[in-house]
Amino acid sequence: MLEIHGLCKSFGGKPALGDVSFKVGRGEIHGLLGHNGAGKSTTLGIILGMVMPDAGDVSIAGVSVLTNRSKALRKVGAIFESPAFYDYLSGWENLRILMSYSAGFDSRAARETVELVGLSKRIHSKVRTYSHGMRQRLALAQALLPEPELLLLDEPTDGLDPEGIKWFRDFILCLRDERGMTVLFNSHLLAEVELMCDRVSILRQGRRVFEGSVGGLHDDDLLFEAELDPWDKAAPLIRAAGGEIPQPGRIRLPQGSDPAQLVESFVRSGVRVRALAPVRRSLEDFYMELLDGAGSPN
Amino acid sequence: MLFLQQLRGELRKLFARPRTWMGYGAFFLMEALILFVYKLERSQRHMRDLVERNGLEFGTYYSSLTITFTIMLLSMFILGSIYFALVAGDIVAKENEDGNLRMVFARPVSRLRLLLVKYTAVALYTFSFVFFVGISGYLMAVAAVGREGGLFVMEPKMKVFSAFPDWWEGAARLALSAAGIGLSMITLSSIAFMFSCFKIKPAAATIITLTILFVDMILQGFPFFKPYESWFVTWRMSAWVFLMEQHISWAKIVEAYAFLGGLNITLFVLGWLAFQTRDFKT
Numbered sequence: 001m002l003e004i005h006g007l008c009k010s011f012g013g014k015p016a017l018g019d020v021s022f023k024v025g026r027g028e029i030h031g032l033l034g035h036n037g038a039g040k041s042t043t044l045g046i047i048l049g050m051v052m053p054d055a056g057d058v059s060i061a062g063v064s065v066l067t068n069r070s071k072a073l074r075k076v077g078a079i080f081e082s083p084a085f086y087d088y089l090s091g092w093e094n095l096r097i098l099m100s101y102s103a104g105f106d107s108r109a110a111r112e113t114v115e116l117v118g119l120s121k122r123i124h125s126k127v128r129t130y131s132h133g134m135r136q137r138l139a140l141a142q143a144l145l146p147e148p149e150l151l152l153l154d155e156p157t158d159g160l161d162p163e164g165i166k167w168f169r170d171f172i173l174c175l176r177d178e179r180g181m182t183v184l185f186n187s188h189l190l191a192e193v194e195l196m197c198d199r200v201s202i203l204r205q206g207r208r209v210f211e212g213s214v215g216g217l218h219d220d221d222l223l224f225e226a227e228l229d230p231w232d233k234a235a236p237l238i239r240a241a242g243g244e245i246p247q248p249g250r251i252r253l254p255q256g257s258d259p260a261q262l263v264e265s266f267v268r269s270g271v272r273v274r275a276l277a278p279v280r281r282s283l284e285d286f287y288m289e290l291l292d293g294a295g296s297p298n
Numbered sequence: 299m300l301f302l303q304q305l306r307g308e309l310r311k312l313f314a315r316p317r318t319w320m321g322y323g324a325f326f327l328m329e330a331l332i333l334f335v336y337k338l339e340r341s342q343r344h345m346r347d348l349v350e351r352n353g354l355e356f357g358t359y360y361s362s363l364t365i366t367f368t369i370m371l372l373s374m375f376i377l378g379s380i381y382f383a384l385v386a387g388d389i390v391a392k393e394n395e396d397g398n399l400r401m402v403f404a405r406p407v408s409r410l411r412l413l414l415v416k417y418t419a420v421a422l423y424t425f426s427f428v429f430f431v432g433i434s435g436y437l438m439a440v441a442a443v444g445r446e447g448g449l450f451v452m453e454p455k456m457k458v459f460s461a462f463p464d465w466w467e468g469a470a471r472l473a474l475s476a477a478g479i480g481l482s483m484i485t486l487s488s489i490a491f492m493f494s495c496f497k498i499k500p501a502a503a504t505i506i507t508l509t510i511l512f513v514d515m516i517l518q519g520f521p522f523f524k525p526y527e528s529w530f531v532t533w534r535m536s537a538w539v540f541l542m543e544q545h546i547s548w549a550k551i552v553e554a555y556a557f558l559g560g561l562n563i564t565l566f567v568l569g570w571l572a573f574q575t576r577d578f579k580t
Contacts, residue, residue: 011577041579050403050578070406078404084397088314097307101405101412104300142401152404 001026001150001182002047007056009042015206016042017053022201022211026149029176029183031193031214033287034203040186043203044154047184048078060150074103077143081155083135087128091119091138094127095145102146110145117141117171133164140171151175151183157192169196194283202290209290214283224251224259227274234271241265250279301415304407308419312385321381321427328377329435332369333442349450354461361447362439363468367475367542369435371453374428374479375532379486379511381427386420386490387503390573395500400578409574417491417566424487425480432476456539471542478538478551485535485558486511488565495569497576534558 002024009017017039024030034040045051047058049069058065063072085094092110099105114123117137122130130138136156143151153172157165173196175181187193193200194214202210226249228234238245241262242254253259259276266273312318335341346356390413393399402412449468451460462468489510493503511532517523518530527533537554540547 045577045579048400048404050400052575052577070408073404073406076404076406080397080400080404082397084401086311086314086398088316089311093310093314097311098401098405100300100303100307101402101407104303143404146405 001028001061002030002184003059004043004047005057005059007043007046007058008054009039009046009051009206010054017046017206020056020203020206020208022208024150024182024184024199026182027176027180028199029172029185029197031197031200032184032186032203033188033190033193033200035188037205038203039206040203041154042206044078044152044184044186047152048076049073075146075149076152077146077148077150078152079136079139079143079154079156081158082132083139085127085135085138087126089127090125091123091127091130091134091141094138095123095142098142099145110141113141113144116144132159133161136160136164136168140168144175149182151181152186153183154186155188156185157187157189165192172196190284190287200283202287204290222253222255222257223279224253224276225249225279226251226276228266229272229274233269234266237265237269237271238262251276301411304411304415305418308415309422312389312419312423317388318385318423321378321385322430324377324381325373325431326434328373329369329431329438332372332435333365333438336365336368336439337442348452352452352459352461354450358448358463359450359461360443361449361468362436362443362445363447363449363462363465363472364451365439365443366432366436366472367449367451369439370428370432370476370479371539374431374483375515375535378427378431378483379508382424382483382487383490383504383507383511385423386487387494387507388500389416389420389491390494390569391496391498391500391503392494394578403578410570413495413566413570413573417488420487420491421484424483425477428476428480428483432472436472451542453539453542456536458539458542460542460544475538475541478541481555482535482538482558485531485562485565488562492565492569492572495573497572531558531561534561 004023005021007017007020008015020039020043022030032040032043042051046053046056047060047065049065049072053066060072060076065072085091086097089097091114095110095114096105099110111120114120117140119134119137119141122134127135127138139156151172157168160168169192172183172185176183185193185197197214199211199213201208223246231248235245238251241257243257243262244252246252251262253262263273263276336345342360345360349356349359390399393402446465448461448463448465449471451458451462451471453459462471486507490503490507493506494500496503498506514530515532518527518533523530534554534557537551537558540551540554
């Protein structure tokens with residue numbers, strides 16, 4: 001659905017993106033992660049044609065944004081952090097104006113969408129009277145009105161209360177499940193990405209350092225939680241197998257090693273193995289490892 | 299059809315903002331002030347001298363049409379230019395500053411199309427504003443001195459001196475001149491619009507525009523520049539006064555408005571090029 005190939009961009013000679021490529025499949029929720037200044041917003045800007053890349057291309061459903069922006073964005077909706085509406089107009093008038101720049105305003109479709117995002121009661125009030133959560137709902141409405149196949153979310157849950165965040169997450173998941181919508185979710189809220197996304201791309205200093213499925217991040221095949229008795233007898237066996245004890249109660253084995261062989265050696269040496277289980281890693285652990293340069297699975 | 303929807307939205311935004319109405323309020327007050335001055339005996343005596351010295355009858359030309367002409371002549375270039383520069387200087391730059399543009403950029407609309415819509419809205423605002431000043435000034439003048447009377451025109455700088463004793467002819471000339479002022483002022487709005495497309499603050503676009511206008515006006519007044527006066531924008535913008543000549547010389551008017559039209563297109567293209575090549579970060 002979305003294909004990003006070899007994007008490079010610098011601002012005033014300072015590189016912001018260097019050869020960034022990744023793909024987002026149809027119906028997938030893809031997280032774009034990175035610290036501040038990693039290039040997430042620049043990537044999003046290029047996808048929307050707001051920023052011109054120095055090199056590379058972006059295509060949406062096979063149509064290049066750089067050469068045919070209008071056609072490429074026809075079925076795209078976007079939500080930004082702190083969406084800037086015309087505060088002196090009502091939510092309804094904002095939708096009317098924004099939709100005039102897409103396929104035109106359809107009041108029936110607008111009413112349905114406003115109902116869907118739960119803003120019916122206040123849609124004719126001035127936007128300046130809206131809370132942050134209501135603005136995000138209006139942002140969602142304007143993004144959904146062109147019936148998008150691809151939804152771009154730029155830190156949409158920033159500033160929302162926990163209830164608002166949950167509502168937003170459930171809503172996006174529902175859109176994916178019911179409408180098969182593809183979503184690119186740009187965030188630094190790792191827990192949100194973990195709960196919502198199927199795959200993630202991680203940017204670091206303008207370069208993509210990881211692309212893969214969120215599920216695959218959880219199991220670190222080489223790190224184990226172990227209950228051994230006695231540990232001082234087990235430690236030389238672990239080191240003999242090429243492993244290490246990164247912290248008490250944990251064993252890390254080298255690539256390609258078989259934990260069953262280690263267990264066998266424990267048993268042979270009279271070490272009691274009460275438990276040995278692979279460690280489930282959170283996205284945060286993985287992200288921090290990547291950014292610290294502690295490991296790069298890519 | 300979609301263009302009209304977009305234009306409607308642009309005009310809705312324009313007229314929903316309080317600063318758009320500031321100009322209307324200011325002109326209303328100024329018209330009331332000019333009328334008050336016209337009602338003063340000393341002012342009437344001065345006008346009587348002027349009219350009668352030219353062999354005309356004061357009673358015919360001390361009229362609502364003449365007062366309306368004076369209001370437009372005195373106020374449009376100085377006071378009007380401030381509001382046109384303010385509105386046109388805001389139209390792109392303010393939306394960029396407020397972050398509204400990125401919401402629009404998430405739509406499948408080209409930057410050229412977006413600018414065309416905004417430019418059309420600015421041109422309509424400018425043109426209609428001049429007519430507002432003309433009509434409101436006339437209605438206030440009618441309330442003060444009555445409907446009857448002709449039109450007396452004296453503009454020494456452009457060497458135009460005319461008298462239209464018939465109300466209908468005077469009114470037609472006044473309407474024609476309002477259209478001329480409207481077209482002239484679109485050039486001022488075009489300058490502000492161009493700067494608004496650059497990466498600058500809206501206030502800077504307004505101030506630079508007014509600076510250009512006033513510098514042009516000041517230099518044009520220098521005797522040294524007399525032979526080159528037709529190259530000054532403000533001189534060309536004053537061409538509407540020729541519509542008040544007893545016998546209109548259309549060649550002069552067409553030449554001036556062709557110059558201004560070409561300038562408007564150039565300013566729009568420069569603004570568009572600057573806008574087109576800019577990055578708008580989210």
